[in-house]
Amino acid sequence: MNPKEYRYTKEHEWLCPEEGKKAKMGLANYAQTQLGDIVFLDLPSPGTQVEQFKKMGEVESVKAVSDLFSPTSGKVMEINQSAVDEPKLVNEDPYGAGWLVRIELSDPAELDALMNVDAYNKYEAEALAEGAE
Amino acid sequence: MRALKKTPLNKVHHDLKARMMDFAGWELPAWYTSILEEHKAVRTGAGIFDVSDMGRVWVTGRQAGDFLDRVLTRRAQQLEAGSSHLSLMCLEDGGILDDLWLFRMNSNRYLIVWNAANVEQKLNWLARWSEANPDVNIEDVSADTAMVAVQGPAVADLKLLDSVSNLPRFGHAASKLAGLDVLVAWTGYTGEDGFEIMAPAADATRLWEVFIEQGVTPCGLGARDSLRLEAGMLLCGQDMDADTNPFEAGLGWLVDLDRGDFVGRRALVEIRSAGVKRKLVGFRVDGREIARSGYPIVVSGEEEGRVTSGGQAPTLGINIGLGYVPAELSTIGTRIEIMIRNKPVPAHVVDKRFYSKGG
Numbered sequence: 001m002n003p004k005e006y007r008y009t010k011e012h013e014w015l016c017p018e019e020g021k022k023a024k025m026g027l028a029n030y031a032q033t034q035l036g037d038i039v040f041l042d043l044p045s046p047g048t049q050v051e052q053f054k055k056m057g058e059v060e061s062v063k064a065v066s067d068l069f070s071p072t073s074g075k076v077m078e079i080n081q082s083a084v085d086e087p088k089l090v091n092e093d094p095y096g097a098g099w100l101v102r103i104e105l106s107d108p109a110e111l112d113a114l115m116n117v118d119a120y121n122k123y124e125a126e127a128l129a130e131g132a133e
Numbered sequence: 134m135r136a137l138k139k140t141p142l143n144k145v146h147h148d149l150k151a152r153m154m155d156f157a158g159w160e161l162p163a164w165y166t167s168i169l170e171e172h173k174a175v176r177t178g179a180g181i182f183d184v185s186d187m188g189r190v191w192v193t194g195r196q197a198g199d200f201l202d203r204v205l206t207r208r209a210q211q212l213e214a215g216s217s218h219l220s221l222m223c224l225e226d227g228g229i230l231d232d233l234w235l236f237r238m239n240s241n242r243y244l245i246v247w248n249a250a251n252v253e254q255k256l257n258w259l260a261r262w263s264e265a266n267p268d269v270n271i272e273d274v275s276a277d278t279a280m281v282a283v284q285g286p287a288v289a290d291l292k293l294l295d296s297v298s299n300l301p302r303f304g305h306a307a308s309k310l311a312g313l314d315v316l317v318a319w320t321g322y323t324g325e326d327g328f329e330i331m332a333p334a335a336d337a338t339r340l341w342e343v344f345i346e347q348g349v350t351p352c353g354l355g356a357r358d359s360l361r362l363e364a365g366m367l368l369c370g371q372d373m374d375a376d377t378n379p380f381e382a383g384l385g386w387l388v389d390l391d392r393g394d395f396v397g398r399r400a401l402v403e404i405r406s407a408g409v410k411r412k413l414v415g416f417r418v419d420g421r422e423i424a425r426s427g428y429p430i431v432v433s434g435e436e437e438g439r440v441t442s443g444g445q446a447p448t449l450g451i452n453i454g455l456g457y458v459p460a461e462l463s464t465i466g467t468r469i470e471i472m473i474r475n476k477p478v479p480a481h482v483v484d485k486r487f488y489s490k491g492g
Contacts, residue, residue, distance in 0.1 A: 036152065036355065037169045039445055040423050042474060058474065060423055062168040062445060063355050 007114035015071035026099040035061040038087040043079040078102040140185035141279040141337035157249035159186040168355035179285035180352035186249035196266040206388040212237040223397030228375035279337035284327030324364025365485035372441040381409040412463040415485035418452040429472040
């Protein structure tokens with residue numbers, strides 16, 4: 001289930017707002033099932049400035065390389081080294097232990113450009129239906 | 134998107150909720166549960182693949198052997214009835230049109246099993262060269278038949294295959310399997326022992342179920358690719374093609390020049406005597422980065438070639454690949470670098486047979 005307190009992008013990333021203008025991001029469940037076994041993460045170094053909806057890294061599954069987009073603008077505070085060391089965490093627990101990057105938000109108002117869980121559930125269902133055709 | 138062709142097992146894949154993908158115009162499963170799990174199943178147990186996308190073409194008639202000797206790089210008529218071998222179809226300039234398995238039934242009946250890509254071009258090629266042999270009939274039965282590959286060390290323990298368990302490597306036989314008329318061959322593309330089984334399209338689902346009922350793991354294209362790469366097997370259209378000759382691809386052992394004329398022979402004799410300028414090598418990435426098809430291979434900042442296949446070797450826990458480099462850089466141990474995300478990543482040349490069964 002997609003957590004209801006998270007926000008989502010059309011590229012199937014999630015953002016979880018934390019206290020003090022911080023947020024964690026990761027891949028939504030839909031993204032990890034579509035990618036399959038994730039084997040390598042190329043994440044931005046702490047200190048890197050990222051921009052909302054712009055590429056900030058890459059996620060590699062056995063099969064393919066996919067771009068990772070930032071759900072928000074800001075500065076990278078921390079990356080999840082456990083996931084870098086063991087990328088299958090992203091498959092096993094995409095909303096928890098498989099988080100990717102913690103970001104210091106430069107403009108919290110940007111969160112309005114993200115989907116809430118209701119909008120995202122609908123968006124995900126449409127994506128699934130399209131894939132099943 | 135163009136309409137994809139469906140194998141007789143298409144519904145089975147959808148029922149299993151496989152993640153489907155386009156492979157050479159066919160809708161096929163990329164994986165059912167996980168590429169890594171399916172890969173492991175074949176290395177440690179048994180897996181089944183739908184390989185119906187591969188073309189199946191009968192070549193029959195009194196002149197079938199003579200004709201095949203002319204269009205293939207290995208002598209078809211050296212095969213004994215009931216045996217098979219890997220062979221190549223080359224263009225007149227020595228470029229590789231396809232690699233294929235040739236099965237000999239008897240003196241005037243052969244079966245070609247070739248790759249899914251460029252079927253029309255290959256059929257036209259055969260038709261063109263058969264004009265000189267009026268007593269040859271070429272029949273593409275791909276649409277009327279299905280084929281599965283059952284691969285892995287546990288295949289020997291499967292029931293229903295006892296009638297064929299005494300087949301020699303590369304041997305084949307018409308057989309009954311759970312009441313179905315099948316052609317069973319001791320061949321594969323995984324680096325493990327196993328069988329490839331051809332049946333009428335209408336029997337495909339039953340054939341599949343016979344193995345699923347015995348606990349064989351359904352495996353998709355992802356595992357098919359990682360298994361063959363780990364075993365150092367080439368994929369035509371990716372590791373070799375019309376712009377590649379067999380000697381640089383390391384497939385010189387499939388070219389028999391010491392016999393009468395065949396298509397491409399003159400060019401291949403010249404290529405061999407001149408020596409090849411580049412070679413396909415295996416390499417191992419020293420770090421955790423994954424090399425992928427198309428990535429540049431560099432040495433001292435100069436691009437020397439391209440990766441043709443690359444990925445994880447799940448059984449070995451390392452990252453590997455194949456690619457062309459100048460012949461002088463093809464020695465095992467040579468340090469090379471792969472450009473991954475615009476960064477040179479250290480790698481070194483290793484034996485292409487990254488994995489071999491039992492050792």
